[in-house]
Amino acid sequence: MKIFQTFCILFLIIFLFSNCTSVEKYNLKLSQPISVAKLQKDINYTQNKLEKLYPNLYGYISKEKLNYKFDSIRKVVSKPMTSKEFYFVISPVIATIRQGHMTMSPVSKRISKKEAKRLKKAGDGPLSQFGYEWQNEKLYIIKNKSKNKTINLGVEVVSVNEIKPQSLYEKYRNSITSDGFNTTHIRKSFSKRYVNYMTNEIGINDSLKFVLRQNDSIVTQVVSRNKPSKKTITKVKNAIKDSSKVLVKRSIDKDKLKKEKKLKKIYGYDLTNKEFVKSLRFFDSDSSVAVLRIKNFSDGKFVIAYKTIFDSIYKKNIKTLIIDVRDNPGGRVADVVKLYSYLTDKNYILLQPANVTSKTSMWKTGVFRNTPKLVYPLLAIGYPFYMGFSYFRTTKNADGTFQYKLVGSKTKKYATNNFKGKIYVLINGGSFSASCILASSLKSNPNVTFVGEETGGSFNGTVAGITPVVDLPNSKIPWRLGLMNIKTINQTEIFGRGVFPDVEIIQTVEEKIKNIDPEMNWILNDNKNKKR
Numbered sequence: 235m236k237i238f239q240t241f242c243i244l245f246l247i248i249f250l251f252s253n254c255t256s257v258e259k260y261n262l263k264l265s266q267p268i269s270v271a272k273l274q275k276d277i278n279y280t281q282n283k284l285e286k287l288y289p290n291l292y293g294y295i296s297k298e299k300l301n302y303k304f305d306s307i308r309k310v311v312s313k314p315m316t317s318k319e320f321y322f323v324i325s326p327v328i329a330t331i332r333q334g335h336m337t338m339s340p341v342s343k344r345i346s347k348k349e350a351k352r353l354k355k356a357g358d359g360p361l362s363q364f365g366y367e368w369q370n371e372k373l374y375i376i377k378n379k380s381k382n383k384t385i386n387l388g389v390e391v392v393s394v395n396e397i398k399p400q401s402l403y404e405k406y407r408n409s410i411t412s413d414g415f416n417t418t419h420i421r422k423s424f425s426k427r428y429v430n431y432m433t434n435e436i437g438i439n440d441s442l443k444f445v446l447r448q449n450d451s452i453v454t455q456v457v458s459r460n461k462p463s464k465k466t467i468t469k470v471k472n473a474i475k476d477s478s479k480v481l482v483k484r485s486i487d488k489d490k491l492k493k494e495k496k497l498k499k500i501y502g503y504d505l506t507n508k509e510f511v512k513s514l515r516f517f518d519s520d521s522s523v524a525v526l527r528i529k530n531f532s533d534g535k536f537v538i539a540y541k542t543i544f545d546s547i548y549k550k551n552i553k554t555l556i557i558d559v560r561d562n563p564g565g566r567v568a569d570v571v572k573l574y575s576y577l578t579d580k581n582y583i584l585l586q587p588a589n590v591t592s593k594t595s596m597w598k599t600g601v602f603r604n605t606p607k608l609v610y611p612l613l614a615i616g617y618p619f620y621m622g623f624s625y626f627r628t629t630k631n632a633d634g635t636f637q638y639k640l641v642g643s644k645t646k647k648y649a650t651n652n653f654k655g656k657i658y659v660l661i662n663g664g665s666f667s668a669s670c671i672l673a674s675s676l677k678s679n680p681n682v683t684f685v686g687e688e689t690g691g692s693f694n695g696t697v698a699g700i701t702p703v704v705d706l707p708n709s710k711i712p713w714r715l716g717l718m719n720i721k722t723i724n725q726t727e728i729f730g731r732g733v734f735p736d737v738e739i740i741q742t743v744e745e746k747i748k749n750i751d752p753e754m755n756w757i758l759n760d761n762k763n764k765k766r
Contacts, residue, residue, distance in 0.1 A: 257344045264341060264710070267314035272708035277308055279707055280324065284331075289589045289719035290697050294332035294414060294730055303327045317341045317709040318434075324711070325409035332730070334413045334666060334691065335698040335716045340434040341709070353438070357461040360442040361394070361429045367743055368425045373399035374743045375446075380460055387747035390447040395436055399428070406431050412690050413670075414730030418663025419690025422561070500542070502533025512536075514543050522553040523761060525754075528573075531565030531668045536572055544576045548651045554761050555653050556754070557672075558660040560686060564667025567699075567720070571642045574675060575649040577657065584675050585642035588699055588718035592636055593628045596700050596717050597621050638718060640699075642671070656764075657682045658757045661735060666691040667698055673733040674722045683760075685753045687740050689732035695721035 281304050284291055292300065307323050315323070318340060325338040345353070353359075358379065365377025373391040391399055403424055410427075412419030424431075436442075441458040502511030511533045517523050524547055547555065571584055590596060628638045661673055661684055670691030676682045677693070699718030706713060728734075739753045 257346045261343045264317055264343060267316055268320065268708055269314055270311055273311045273315060273320055274308060276320070276706040276708050276711075277304060277311065277324065280304075280328075280713070283704070283715070287591055287595050287717060288331075288336075288697065288715060289591055289595075289717070290333075291331065293697075293719075295330055300327075300331070303330060317711060320709045321711055322405075322409070324706075324709075328713070329409055329411040332411050332414055333697045333716065334411055334419060335696060335701055335714065336411075337714050338409065339430075339712045339714075341711055342434070343437065345438070353459075355461075356440065356459045359459060360439060360444075360457040361432055363457065363460050366391070366425050366428050367746065368399070368403070368421050368428070369743055371400060371403075373425075373428065376743060376746055380457060382455060382457060385444075385446065385455060385457075386448060388743055392445040392447050392452065394432060394444055395439075395442050397432065397435060402428070402431055402435070413666075413692035413696050413732070416663075416688050416690065416692075416730075416732045418688050418732065419666060420663075422662075422664040422690055500535045500538050502530070502539075504529055504533075512539050512543070514546060516550065516552075517758075520758070520762070522551070523556065523758070524550070524552045524554070525556045525558060527558045528562055528669075530562055531569040533565075536566070536569040540572055540576055544649065544651055544653065547653060552653070553655040554658070555655060556658045556660065556757055558754075559665050559669040559672065560660050560662045560753075561664030562666070562669035563664065564669055564691070564698075567668055567671065568641045570668045570672045570675075571646060573672065575646060576652050577676065578648050578679070579652050579654065581645055581647050582675075583643060583645055583723055584671060585640050586695075586721045586723060587637040587643045588640050588720050590628060590636045590638050590718055593625050593630070594621075595636075596624045596628070596638070638699075640718075640720065655681075656761070658761075659684045660753050660757075661686040661689050661733060662740075663687055663690040665689040665733075667696060670696070670733060671720070671722055674724050674726070677726075677733060678724045683737070683757075684733065684735040685737045685739060685757055686735045687738060688734050691732055693722070693726045693728065693731060693733050695719065 291297075304327060307327060310323055311320070321338065321340050328336060328338050360380075363378070363380040364375045364385075365379075367374045367376045375385065375389050375391060376387055378385055378387060393399075406424070406427075407420070410420050410423050412423075441456055444455045444457055446453050446455060498510070501513065503509075504511055509529075511529045513527045515525050515527070517525075526543065567585070574582065574584060624638070628636055630636055657676070657679070659673060659676060659682060661669075665673060665686075666689065670689050670693065673684070673689055674693045677684070697716035697719050699716060699720055701714050701716050703712050703714045705711065737756060739756055741750075741752055744750075745752055
């Protein structure tokens with residue numbers, strides 16, 4: 235037994251030491267310039283993958299123009315570059331394809347397990363303690379989770395460690411894209427990625443200097459890591475004397491916890507904001523109106539969730555339903571298809587069969603990326619089944635192209651308790667991917683009014699479905715690309731744009747921090763006026 239314990243300790247020491255060594259070697263290699271020959275290979279690799287795997291590659295850019303852009307950067311790469319430098323050369327070319335799901339990210343330095351443990355113990359980093367909004371070429375703080383409550387919501391970020399948000403936006407703007415030619419998604423993307431871009435510039439820090447514009451004055455604040463507060467455990471006194479009460483109390487707590495856990499599984503749960511992903515609320519002032527808020531189409535058991543939600547809507551005799559998909563980045567197509575069954579009284583098809591480049595194009599490149607080697611045997615067993623399934627579900631068309639049958643490209647039956655009243659849909663630049671499939675499908679319904687701003691995703695469809703991440707062979711730049719060209723049945727002639735609102739209202743930063751919702755207020759007033 236002692237020999238076994240000694241062996242385990244030695245193995246752990248060797249493992250930790252090798253881990254630290256590999257992290258150091260990786261980071262050192264990352265800072266070294268890569269030869270011109272290897273960078274040229276990465277350019278060729280990227281172009282070849284696009285031509286072989288990417289459907290609708292020339293949807294928003296001609297083949298001649300894209301080839302010209304690749305040839306141009308081949309000329310630019312005339313001297314060795316680091317991975318970070320090369321990112322700013324190749325990522326703008328990817329962005330010109332104008333497909334929002336396809337992104338390249340700067341390569342991040344790795345940290346050792348020891349450092350990761352220290353950072354976790356030290357708490358949230360200075361940047362991640364705030365929520366940001368990029369509007370009118372300025373960056374504002376709209377959420378404050380730090381212990382420093384003198385930083386008011388709505389203050390403008392002038393700089394962080396002397397880096398201005400405007401210069402950061404200028405540097406990364408050409409690497410950000412949306413679906414097609416709309417710009418609403420660009421603003422939302424920069425707001426979300428600001429922390430990542432700053433980390434790429436300055437690394438991980440325990441404290442940072444924030445220069446803020448508060449009212450008309452400039453203030454400087456040093457923000458340090460937000461150490462999590464220790465949980466205090468209260469001891470139960472006189473447990474022996476009153477054991478029956480203690481046991482009853484504990485059983486009630488367990489039941490409550492079990493119920494909460496079940497609800498989180500059904501409706502999904504956003505840990506960051508401590509709220510359900512799918513939620514239904516009613517108004518005390520008007521019992522005939524309900525709001526269905528959907529933060530994403532990825533979490534929760536949507537079949538059970540929608541059945542329960544629309545049963546409740548039916549029982550309460552709701553006449554007006556407001557569907558809020560603002561800042562909804564998308565998710566599962568099956569989720570949207572199920573939701574639509576409650577919003578129509580006819581059998582329906584939402585999507586055309588997806589276009590793919592071949593019967594084998596969905597055999598994911600990069601499937602083993604970031605997968606522990608111990609899991610390889612399990613993947614080796616299961617992956618051939620996926621390969622066979624995707625191969626036989628892909629069919630060849632008469633013109634030589636290939637298509638893949640999606641859940642939404644089959645005829646679906648409407649739900650028996652479908653909603654028959656007035657529908658309003660709230661959208662903005664953060665409405666993307668699957669939320670745009672819902673929005674574009676509802677656009678053909680006469681009883682639906684859209685309020686907000688143009689969606690960040692395209693009206694007519696997007697290249698997504700399966701989106702593997704691959705690392706470029708030499709620069710190791712992570713690259714996510716879609717493998718299915720997904721198009722809605724309902725199409726618009728407005729080329730390369732999102733779903734437009736019937737009533738355009740854009741919430742200001744000031745309104746956001748004061749919890750004033752002008753879009754929702756307009757809907758409630760409009761609904762009241764229609765009743766009159």
